[in-house]
Amino acid sequence: MIDSPDAVYLIIPAMKELGMSWTEIKQTPRYEVMGLIGALRQHEVLHAYDGYTEKDIGDMAKDRPEIRSSYNQSKQLKEKYLSASGKKKKITSFHNVMSSR
Numbered sequence: 001m002i003d004s005p006d007a008v009y010l011i012i013p014a015m016k017e018l019g020m021s022w023t024e025i026k027q028t029p030r031y032e033v034m035g036l037i038g039a040l041r042q043h044e045v046l047h048a049y050d051g052y053t054e055k056d057i058g059d060m061a062k063d064r065p066e067i068r069s070s071y072n073q074s075k076q077l078k079e080k081y082l083s084a085s086g087k088k089k090k091i092t093s094f095h096n097v098m099s100s101r
Helices: 005-016 022-027 030-046 056-064 067-085 094-101
Strands: none
Touching: 005 022, 005 030, 030 067, 056 067
8 A cells, every 4th residue: 555645635636536547647747736636625615615504604613613613714715716806896995986986
């Protein structure tokens, strides 16, 4: 059995979760495979609590308090990507509101 961190953190997720073949993994530069795996992890964090309400999170956090911090991390990441993509504009003053019309 291989004890390599590459097998655990790079090769297996690329094959299992991204559907890459062994040949594709060998032909793709390491930094690209690492980028794909990193993006997949971000996507999982971003959408981990889709469909849950604040009440659902509160109920689940009663038994497992770590859920609240994980949920807040997911919300912060969503806010970051929404503002970076321009889908959520931050309005700082009345002048900005009037000038955007």
